[in-house]
Amino acid sequence: MNYKYDVSIIIVNYNGKRYIDNLFLSLKEIDIKDIKVQIVFVDNNSSDDSVKYLKEKYSLANLKIVESKENLGFAGGNNLGVKECEGEYIVFLNNDTKVEKRWLSELFYKIKSDSSIGIVNSKIMFFYDFIKLNAKTLDKFLLKSKILVNDKEYLIDNKFCKNILYGENITCFGHSLLYIPLQDGIVDYHIKLYVKDYNEETDWIYINDLQYNINKRGIIELNITKEQIIQNKLSLIQNAGSGINDNFDGYDIGLGEEDSEEYQKEYEINNACGASIIMLKSDFEKVGGFDENFFMYYEDTDLSYRIKRLNKRLIFYPNSIVRHIHTGSSKEWSTFFIFHVVRNKVLFVYKNISKRKAIIINLCNLLNKNNTLRKASISAFKIILANLQNKKEKK
Template sequence: MTTMAMNVAMTGQAAPEPLATIVIVNWNGAHLLPPCLDAVAKQDAPFTFETHVVDNASADDSREVLAQRYPWAKLVPSDRNLGFAGGNNLALRGVTTPYAVLLNNDAIPEPDWLARLLAPFAEPGGNRLGAVTGKVVFLPRFLRLTLSTHTFSPGPHDPRELGVRVSSVTVNGREALREVLWEKLTFGAEGPADAPFFWTRGEGELCVPVPEGGPATIGLTWAADTAKQVTLGWAGAGDTTATRTLPVGTEPSTVSFTVDEGAPRVDVINNVGGIVLTDGYGADRGYQQIDTGQFDNPEEVFTACGNGMAMRTELGQALGWFDDDFFLYYEDTDLSWRIRARGYQIRYVPGAVLRHVHSASSVEWSPLFVFHTDRNRLLMLTKDATVRTAVSAVTRYPLTTASIAVRTWRQALRSRSRPAVRPTVLRVRVFASYLRLLPAMLRRRREVGATATERRVSLQSWLVER
């Protein structure tokens, strides 16, 4: 309940019309809803708002949690999982407030988040704003670790220079591998979704989530091509620097070390607005950068993040909100592109802060993640980009798939092993699904073009070189 709503209730005055509706999509998130909704209840805003929770046919006790602990949140039930796009649309199509606000069930807003997010619409020039997006940081705070070791090359068909293979990271005995931020050190997750591992480069930085108070004991399970040493370093209390040189062998082994309570913990950025690269890939602006205030100024951005964006309801209705066929991922980038095609701006507001559990609902680089990000990128470009950009991306995809298949079979023949066909099969499924939806996307492309006030070639001036 907002501060205004509490004051109205105490004085017996008639409640003013709500300014915004917060929409939260939930799927099997009974453990995520309490911290999210508790933070929504603590929003300190000079206006009233509604909260709608879409439950995407959860199999856990999400609906019981809502009924018992959060009766003020309106439940919007679905009898099947509609994904992020369809789930949001189920509620958004019934919103009657001037603004609609999207919030992930695994995000925790700061108390002034909503007020700061909506403020730009009432400021000079706010009539040209179609959407506003805030700052999203990862939920925990992190210890910055540097790693350095000798590298090796795995062979002629893998040009990478590899350091060590990490299969587990624990913090005070709790597994934290999926919460570690690896962007500046590794080549991404490898192996099966239920047992991922990471190959490091020779040197770089990783961020490990650690508690605020007290020392933290960090454990690493790793292996390498040969026995060698790995040097880890981190900032200590004051201006000190701590280092540990630890052994790694050819078989997985676990080493541990303790970080004192004075070691600084930092916030790491998840999203401060979005960008689209010239090859059509979307990206989080500022992703995995240490938050040192480099994004503390409001500015116009190309896309808004679906976690923590506010939008004019009237505009959303005119655009048809999200594209239901996207299901999951790139739906916010597609919607932002269409907002801009109508001549509206999108503004980033640094004071509207969310803390986010990254990939709590779908594991990054899982088959689910890869399928929808690959397919939806092609769908988005088909709808929104210039013909040249769209055709280039779409034709490149099957050619790359064929190249991967040939390379996989050649490697299997040389090593006399079974080929890893799953990645190729997944890409074939992606393209088959894209082709199935192509007629609908071409029809929607014509609809976007018929109502656009900005030319596609002009909008693509926002695209960023890789």
């Protein structure tokens, strides 16, 4: 079959106007040399003038904008985008990302190099760089979880901490680490930490060889110059491939880890993260595309398992690097997020692992006191029964 492009990049957007500049400025800078690239931008009925803004600011000859009259979710939006693709290979890229110059060429040449590979997964870094704060104490001290960063309130995120007890107050020990995102970019930083139950003589925070003591008001003030930020900033992994644990919960390999030698080599993975992957368009169509019952979450895991049934491997490839804001279209641990993750876990297990185990999990959700879990369970049962009815009618 003749293809107009080597690669089609599909970007699904829902009210993501605020991410367009970061993404498209980075896409304009990618090193593609002799690779023919198409960009397919699917808008899921946004209300923030995303499409108008994109058309006005980024008039690219290889850009195709597809407007859906309804929100089809990540699964349906990508399926719609693939129908408009004219590339031999397709790349799924989240809208809340920015890519490095060789992001696409590394993906493309890697998958072309080995026909046994079904999907190549980029190294996905958190969008911002971080500054690492080390705790020093002979026992422990408490930090308030809300701090000030350049006079703006910031809630310390548990996934960016190590060796702590997390709550309204954070218990820090002598080996505790706190990673603070540099959301203002590479500038001077003034950070205020509020401390309780401390010893002035033995407790402090340090950044490499820079020591910051607790003052008599129980405050640690860190004045960090731009030059010190440049010297000490580091990047954290968001995803270096994905996995499924014994409870069938999906997880990101390397989540919150510093980018080290471990994540600078390629390896085979169990399932891929749909934030940045490449595959043959023909393989995607062969397995039926994304299952639109999933809407969003677990849809990439389900697709991964179906690609593996083609006797193809999934590879994490660290030379392809993308930065990702993470949960850009939905808020992590919101009711929406919990509903879809809980429901789609059941659908994934039912389709790919064990129907019996899926039903047991879903019955437990149904009996749970949490209303969101019960609603997710009912929705999962409805989808399973509807699919069974459809199969029966086809026979």
